[in-house]
Amino acid sequence: MAQGKAAGARLRKQLGTLYVDHHGWLSSWLQARLGCSHTAADLAQDTYVRLLVRGYLPEPEQSRRHLRRIASGLMIDHHRRRRIEAAYRGALSALPEPEVPSEETRAEVIDTLVRIDALLHKLPAKPRRAFLLSRLDGLSYPQIAQRLEVSVSSVEKYIARALEACFIAALEQRP
Missing domain, CATH: 1.10.1740 (Rna Polymerase Sigma Factor; Chain: A)
Structure with a gap:
């Protein structure tokens, strides 16, 4: 001691x-x-x-x-x-006034987005890009495979890897 x-x-x-x-x-x-x-x-x-x-x-x-x-x-x-x-403020500016979240909610959302961004930047480029193309752009696995010039099987593995990283991070955040 x-x-x-x-x-x-x-x-x-x-x-x-x-x-x-x-x-x-x-x-x-x-x-x-x-x-x-x-x-x-x-x-x-x-x-x-x-x-x-x-x-x-x-x-x-x-x-x-x-x-x-x-x-x-x-x-x-x-x-x-x-x-x-800045991107979040830009998205908020497009919302009608009654739908704009409170300052507290905005701060929580920004903190969450920053954690997600940090998490995704720990992934290799292709899994990160596949995940973003799927979740943000709404592309199908075949479309992602074509865009990344890989097989659909590879896209499935990339997405699984990204989801696993998100799941682990969520478990680590639990009290």
């Missing part, structure tokens, strides 16, 4: 040193890429939170490289979320 507390204290101290040594650089690096100091500050903080949650800190000579890699992934997530939000 005492050993775990000591390790936790050591991790927090090392993270504090890493933060003091590199936070200014990381914030500047993010701001140069994002053009927004507020978003850069948020993503810089999220970078350190991610390190703390993982419980792993890089060797001092690898610190900036490691921070940049984490921050780059967070920027990709940020841009992806912004695209999803």
